[in-house]
Amino acid sequence: MSDLRLGLLAIGVLVVAAVILYNKWQERQYRRRAEAGFSARHEDVLMRPAERAEDKPRGASPGSDRVEPVLGSLDPPRGEQGLSEALDFIVPIETPDEISGAAVLSAAQVALRRCRRGVRWEGFDARRGSWEPLDPDRNYSRLRSGMQLVDRRGAADAEELGEFALAIEDAAASLGLLATAPDSAPAVARAKELDRFCGEVDIRVAVHIVSDAAPFAGARLAELAKAAGFEFEGSDGKFRRRDPEGRVLCALMSSGPNPFSDARLDSLPMQGVTLELDVPRSPPGAFELFSDWARMFAQGLNARIVDDNRALLGPPAFGAIEAQILAVHRSMGARGIAPGGAFALRLFS
16 A cells, blocks of 8 residues: 555544544533533522422521431321321320320310411221321220421421420310320421421422413413313412322413413413422422423423523423432432322421
């Protein structure tokens, strides 16, 4: 082979190698820009802190990667939401004789009217050897009551636990029963730690379906929502899609200041609607359905899917969001909290 041919061959090899390296460099740069764009924008715009009933902070440290080891699951069997040592401050009640559930609930109604958190009562079913929600029509020889330590308002403090314990003791004494509240200090510490973790994973994903041209009709939106299995709930003006167990998979609401209403929906012209996913309350697989519904509404309304900054959301953005949701769900699972399970529904209420 002549020197000329060898030279041309060498140049050809170098050109091909340069093209491959350039493509690899472009791909890497694109990936970095996409990841940086998502972490800088979508984490703030799409992954929203969940709304809480009060402005009381959860005391979260969002940058922390610390996950406490947990043996087993905190969740009760599917469908049950009984008292849990991990979530409730439980006060046992001694009964010299059997007493009706109705009498206990009646006495507690007045005593507990100042409690601002969820309170549950349970009686022990001797035949089954397990605790059950207090049945007014049954008699019990063992009772207990528990106040939920953590919800979206934050963690209960020592004062709240003290008021609850005193109320239970008063209600029990009025019936000739003895309630003995445990030391609240461990419960307060447990509540703070659990609330810290909840603050890290308590987020919602929101995307907007908007029309840049003519407004779309509310009647068309209602038609699409009904076809997809969404039900309109007039109490807060939102459509919700639930799974067979009644858990909310996602909510559809007005993007404007006024919620939907029965009277105005059919004739209401609108420029955009919002689809929202409550991450810790949603079961695994909900985001895939959420994505499908977002595309379905966008196609049916001849609209675009955007974030709060009106930036178009395509498959890469949805893929990045899904990766973050999976990370949140893994963190919850490591704590023994099943996403969308009974324990999660109580914690994030």
